[in-house]
Amino acid sequence: MAVNMHACPLIKLVFFIIMSCSFHNIWSTPTNHRIKMSSSSDHHIVVGCGSACLDYLAAVASYPKPDDKIRSTSFKVQGGGNAGNALTCAARLGLNPRLITKVANDSQGNGILDELHADGVDTSYIVVSEEGNSPFTYIIVDNETRTRTCIHTPGDPPMVPEDLTESNLLSAMSEARLVYFDGRLHETAFVIGEEAKRRGIPIIVDAERKREGLNSLLDLSSYVVCSKSFPQAFTEAPSIASALVSMLLKLPNIKFAIVTLGEEGCIMLERSSTEDLRSKEIEVDELLEKLKQEKDNNATAPTCISSSAFMLRAKGIGTIGGRLLVGTAEKIPSSELVDTTGAGDAFIGAVLYAICTNMRLEKLLPFAAQVAAVGCRALGARSGLPYHDDLRLASFLR
Numbered sequence: 001m002a003v004n005m006h007a008c009p010l011i012k013l014v015f016f017i018i019m020s021c022s023f024h025n026i027w028s029t030p031t032n033h034r035i036k037m038s039s040s041s042d043h044h045i046v047v048g049c050g051s052a053c054l055d056y057l058a059a060v061a062s063y064p065k066p067d068d069k070i071r072s073t074s075f076k077v078q079g080g081g082n083a084g085n086a087l088t089c090a091a092r093l094g095l096n097p098r099l100i101t102k103v104a105n106d107s108q109g110n111g112i113l114d115e116l117h118a119d120g121v122d123t124s125y126i127v128v129s130e131e132g133n134s135p136f137t138y139i140i141v142d143n144e145t146r147t148r149t150c151i152h153t154p155g156d157p158p159m160v161p162e163d164l165t166e167s168n169l170l171s172a173m174s175e176a177r178l179v180y181f182d183g184r185l186h187e188t189a190f191v192i193g194e195e196a197k198r199r200g201i202p203i204i205v206d207a208e209r210k211r212e213g214l215n216s217l218l219d220l221s222s223y224v225v226c227s228k229s230f231p232q233a234f235t236e237a238p239s240i241a242s243a244l245v246s247m248l249l250k251l252p253n254i255k256f257a258i259v260t261l262g263e264e265g266c267i268m269l270e271r272s273s274t275e276d277l278r279s280k281e282i283e284v285d286e287l288l289e290k291l292k293q294e295k296d297n298n299a300t301a302p303t304c305i306s307s308s309a310f311m312l313r314a315k316g317i318g319t320i321g322g323r324l325l326v327g328t329a330e331k332i333p334s335s336e337l338v339d340t341t342g343a344g345d346a347f348i349g350a351v352l353y354a355i356c357t358n359m360r361l362e363k364l365l366p367f368a369a370q371v372a373a374v375g376c377r378a379l380g381a382r383s384g385l386p387y388h389d390d391l392r393l394a395s396f397l398r
């Protein structure tokens with residue numbers, strides 16, 4: 001330890017906190033553990049269904065042309081897949097996630113299971129096929145254009161609902177607080193979704209793009225996190241804000257919809273009950289512009305601007321009682337921005353945590369943006385994902 005600890009009381013204090021946290025984790029007795037479980041984690045079981053695969057990442061100085069032979073500047077072989085990543089993030093933040101997916105009994109499959117397990121994700125409901133191949137993805141991270149190009153090979157044979165036995169389904173759902181779908185394995189997800197509905201467990205869906213079976217999952221859902229293009233692809237509305245209004249009209253069970261916009265941050269529309277409403281009716285695109293103008297563009301840390309509840313009107317679409325929130329992303333210095341692979345998954349992992357701990361929405365958006373931004377500082381979807389005691393999250397978690 002090169003730091004002179006006696007010279008700086010602050011460093012000493014921080015060091016003491018870090019050391020006591022890690023000693024607590026290593027040496028906590030079973031009794032301590034049980035107290036910890038019943039005070040928090042018992043209520044924080046999340047069941048996720050979707051993709052878990054292996055990522056072969058290569059960072060390159062500039063993207064190759066066909067037939068080029070180039071070298072990587074760095075590489076990593078690491079677990080990936082939307083559900084695998086989001087649940088890894090959730091586990092590191094302190095939830096108890098259970099993943100339902102399928103891998104094959106090959107070296108990739110074993111690696112996927114070992115890595116998830118080591119991160120605290122319950123892998124006991126994952127189906128392991130004797131034959132076939134586990135899903136894997138080649139990812140080229142280009143330092144010049146700041147893009148990440150993915151070539152995905154799905155797992156084979158694909159998961160079918162019959163792969164999940166009735167007893168495993170019931171046991172997986174036991175005491176679950178929240179169910180999460182990444183939109184893959186939609187037939188299995190639908191069976192899980194119906195069981196969640198019977199039990200009154202809320203569902204959150206990652207709507208990345210239009211996929212077979214996604215609409216029936218959205219019908220069952222309470223929350224949705226969308227890619228930039230999804231709301232308009234789903235509704236054919238002329239703007240993101242009007243598309244969010246249209247989504248909430250089409251999907252009456254949705255409590256809030258978030259759309260993430262990369263370094264531009266995110267927008268959320270929360271449905272309001274009629275008794276909370278200001279009587280005034282207001283155009284949703286105008287309200288969004290007004291909120292954007294209030295944004296503090298000098299802040300480097302993620303922020304959130306929220307409106308009161310109004311009757312929000314989208315021209316030619318309709319009106320809905322709701323509140324609009326605009327979240328900013330962290331301004332990451334370009335020297336620290338390594339790889340945005342999995343930023344959306346990290347964001348959702350943090351949203352899972354925020355819902356389970358009843359975090360206020362004004363705090364949820366900057367928290368999720370902060371978790372995602374921490375994850376962008378390392379190669380791969382998971383290497384940089386923060387843990388609950390990370391000092392960069394301290395202002396949100398204490």
Ligand SMILES: Nc1ncnc2c1ncn2[C@@H]1O[C@H](COP(=O)(O)OP(=O)(O)O)[C@@H](O)[C@H]1O
Pocket residue numbers: 227228260261262263264265266328329330331332337340341342343344345347368369370372373376
């Ligand atoms: N370049 C970036 N700088 C800062 N934050 C980012 C950056 N890219 C993504 N994020 C954060 O991650 C969130 C999700 O990113 P996004 O790119 O929209 O998702 P996806 O990974 O699914 O494409 C954003 O809302 C933002 O908070």
Ligand SMILES: *[C@@H]1O[C@H](CO)[C@@H](O)[C@H](O)[C@H]1NC(C)=O
Pocket residue numbers: 060061073143144
């Ligand atoms: C990435 O690009 C930046 C300039 O944008 C450069 O300074 C840095 O050396 C590059 N890193 C690698 C690994 O190519």
Ligand SMILES: *[C@@H]1O[C@H](CO)[C@@H](O)[C@H](O)[C@H]1NC(C)=O
Pocket residue numbers: 105128129130
């Ligand atoms: C996986 O394959 C190994 C041999 O490579 C075998 O010993 C093991 O029983 C197989 N497991 C399953 C679940 O098929």
Ligand SMILES: *[C@@H]1O[C@H](CO)[C@@H](O)[C@H](O)[C@H]1NC(C)=O
Pocket residue numbers: 296297298
């Ligand atoms: C942002 O910074 C500019 C100058 O750097 C300053 O004029 C402006 O008032 C600042 N805005 C806020 C909201 O702090």
